[in-house]
Structure formats: structure tokens, C-alpha cells
Amino acid sequence: MTTADNGATFDVLVVGCGFMGSALARAFAGSGLSVAAWNRTSERAEALSEAGVVAVSDLAAAVQGTDLVVVCMASYDNVYSAMESIDTWRGNLIVNLTTATPEQSDSFARWAAARGIEALDGSIFNYPFEVGTPDAYLVYSGPLSAWMRGKSVLELLGPSRHVSSSPGSSSELMLGMVAYLVPAISSVVEATTYLARRGMPREVLLGVADYLTESLKKAMRGAVDAIERDEQDTDQATLENFAESVESALVAFAAEGLNPRLLRATEDTLMAARDLGLGERGIFAQTKVL
């Protein structure tokens, strides 16, 4: 195994070389930085040598030689287990991109502070293949000073933003994103399955997709206003109108022998809102029955 010499220095050390960690290391190296990589099983770090990344076996030594440490592991247990071997820190900046709950992010911030390490918590919204391209999207939370220290290097990974100084914020945003994106994709599957069974031509489906995307962008902006300001009135389409259209769709799906769980859950929410007397408000009044 290639080993970093004592005294070797790097611009970035990447800890964890799974799909995502490897993509991060490659993106840094491709931007011209000197990059070290460590992984519990060394093969995955060594596989990055063709991208100019130096695989290191001594994590403690690599931390001494690198100011910026980017961590991306399968779990926080793995993170602590790897870091245990390090006795002394030199005031490094650790950017932890391991997927976490807000509580895990808070704990890690305390762990880092106790060792004189500056820590940023980050979440990656994109797929590995998008790292280092304009299609990536990364968010960070933690002290503004830590963000200012890491920003210029982290932006090499793609569009990036600092959410807030609260360590758990990027994890919260990630969970909120999951709660929107995954159900939305699941409803795409339900709708597309129905339409494909009815023989709807592919070009029609793709044409309407672009229109719906624009509608959703407006809906997201509308929802933020309606929920933050607690104003859910409308003069265009009432919650009752939406409930009626969902009823019709459920009848059609049932006739096709389909079991659309998302559409039925939507009906449940709309009915709960109607039962609460919110039928004449807009659809964002659903926030009252969550």
C-alpha cells in the first residue's frame, strides 16, 4: 500500500472512500489539489491512485499533515471509530459529510469542540456522479468561521451553501428534502404507471413533465409563504376543488386495478383538512392537519 511519509502534507484529506467519498476525492484531485485518502479497508483508497489521490494508511499522521479533513463514511459509528486512533489534533477543520440526524450533528460538534477542532456538518443532495459538476448541491452548517475557512475548497465539489450556524441544520434540511423529494418521486411512479397502462404516448408524458415541473416550482414558493405567514386563503382553487379531483383520480386508478398509496394518503390529508372546516381555503391549509 502507498503510505504517506511522515511529514507529507496535503491540501485535503478524505476519510472514507465509498462511492461518495471516492467521488469527493476525485473531484478535489481533478481541481488540482493534492489529496490524501484513507479508508478502513485500504483497497478502496488505493483504487483512487489513478486519479492522482495518495492513499494513506496512517490516519493520525495524515491529519498532522493536512489542514482540511473531509469525512464521508457510512455511519457516525464509523466516524468515531476511525477518529479514536488520533491522539493529537492541530486545530484542523473537519467537514463531516456523513449522513446524520440533527442530534448526531450536534454531538459531533461537541466532540470536535472538545478537541480544538473546527467542525462543519454537511449534507450532499446529489448523486456521486454529479459531484464536481453544476448539478451537485451541498449544504453546510456550523460556525460561520469554519465555513469561511473551508468555502473556497468545498465549492470545488459543486454548488454549495452555508445554511446556518446551528450544526444540525444541514441534516434537518436533508431530511426535509427527503420528505419532499421521495414522496414526489413515488407519486411520479404512480401517475406514470397509470398513464403508461392507458397507452399515453411517451412524448406526451415528457411534454407534460416540463409543465408540471414549473407548476411545482411555483407551489414550493407558495407553500413557503403560506406556511410561514400562516395565510392559506385562495381565490383560484380551493382545497375542496383539489379533493374532488383526487377523488376522480382514485376512481380511475381503481378501475385500472392500481393501488396508489400516495394518492390515497393525499385524500386522507385533504379529508382531514375538510373535516376541520378548511375546505374553502387553499391546498396549503393541509399544514393544519399534520
Place this chain on the structure above:
Amino acid sequence: MTTADNGATFDVLVVGCGFMGSALARAFAGSGLSVAAWNRTSERAEALSEAGVVAVSDLAAAVQGTDLVVVCMASYDNVYSAMESIDTWRGNLIVNLTTATPEQSDSFARWAAARGIEALDGSIFNYPFEVGTPDAYLVYSGPLSAWMRGKSVLELLGPSRHVSSSPGSSSELMLGMVAYLVPAISSVVEATTYLARRGMPREVLLGVADYLTESLKKAMRGAVDAIERDEQDTDQATLENFAESVESALVAFAAEGLNPRLLRATEDTLMAARDLGLGERGIFAQTKVL
């Protein structure tokens, strides 16, 4: 009440002057066409006079004087009830924009054919205030000859397309659109409610909204391919990966005291797919458990 004289002719007759019908009549008139409008209760038709629309009381006479009849009523019962008064047709083109099930659309096509009327069935995806702007979106189905006959006038209402010659197609597309858009908006409400409670800044929410919109556009295109070709493999994120992220989000929402029905329905679907051995496929494999 203003009454069309016997012998008066118009470019378009709009039947039904609710919010949407009124918007249609105004858009036609605003484009310079001569427009007649009929409504069961005459006040709503008369209110359009300030937009240059002529309110008519004799529907049968107006049909004799107008080649193109656009119908937009609250229900198909209303449509048939209005049309009963007409004994003779002159081979008009009727464009029926009343919201329907595919079966109602098919029945109307037969009703029209029996009377020597060409009929198009249409669905309006946009809000009334968007009619006549580039933000509108209308789809039509029925004989291609009928579409060619009405196209140049119908396109004055906004972006429009002919879906297929099957009369029920535009209704099917509308129901599929409802099955995607309404659940997606409901999940926007769930995600935004969580993030607002956690104090996520408005500008962060709006920033991430644009990224998510682009992600969803890609997901919709991916879903069409994955479902039509029956290929749901992935080398980026497995259905199991999505299930784990949804689990984490459910824990966070529960900690916040929220009841996210859409997110839980998504979990149900993902679990059903996993139980079927689809965990290593991509998320579009959900189509197998619908």
C-alpha cells in the same frame, strides 16, 4: 339582457361562464375574435360585456350562428341539459372543456357523432388567471380533423397540444397529472411544515426549492423510461437507500410531533417493494407494487 339577434354570427360561442369559462371568453375576445357567451343564469354572461363579449339568451340560435362552440360547465349533466334545447346542428365543432372521466368523454363523443357534430375533448391544467398567457396548459383529444379545425383558435388560450384521437385521452392525462401534482404539493406542505418548525430560513428554503425542481424534472423523465421499458436497475441509489432515508425523516418528523401521511405512504410503498425483493433496484421499481 343583451340578446343575439337572429342571424348574428360569431367566431366563438362559449357555453358556461363560471370562473374558467369566463376566462376563456375573455381570452378569445382579447385576441380580437367576436365572442358570444351563454350561461344558465344570464348574469354571469352579461358580466362579460365589459370585455366585449356578447351575452346571448337563445343557445340554439347562437349555435346556428357560430361554427366553433367551446363548452366549459360544472358537470356533464349541465352540458347535456343545456344542449337538449337544440334541435338542429349545422356540423359545428364542439370543444368540450368540462372536467370529465375518460368514460364521460367517450360518451360525449358518441353523442356528438350521432348529431353530425365534430367534437374535441379538452382538459385545462392551469388556473383561470393563467388562461391566455404562456403559463396556461391545455390538452385536447379526439379526431385529428377536429383538432386541425380548431387549433388556430384554441391556441389563443395558451400552450396547447393534441394528445391522441381517443376522446378520453385528455381526461386520462388530467387524472394522471392530478395523481402526480396533488400528492407532490401535499409532500411540499409536509416538508415545509417540518422545516419551518425547525426555523429554517426562508431564503434557504427557496434556494433548495429550485434545486429540487430540477431533480424532479430528471426523475420524471427517468420514470417514463424505467416504467415504459420495464427496466428499473440503478448504479447510483437503490430503493433500499431511499427507504433508509425515509425512515430517518419519519423519526425526525415524529420527534417534531408531526403526522406526515404522504411520507408514511411512501414508506409503505418502499417496504412493499423491498418485501418483493426489489431493494437493490432503483426507486422506479415501485411500479411493481402498485
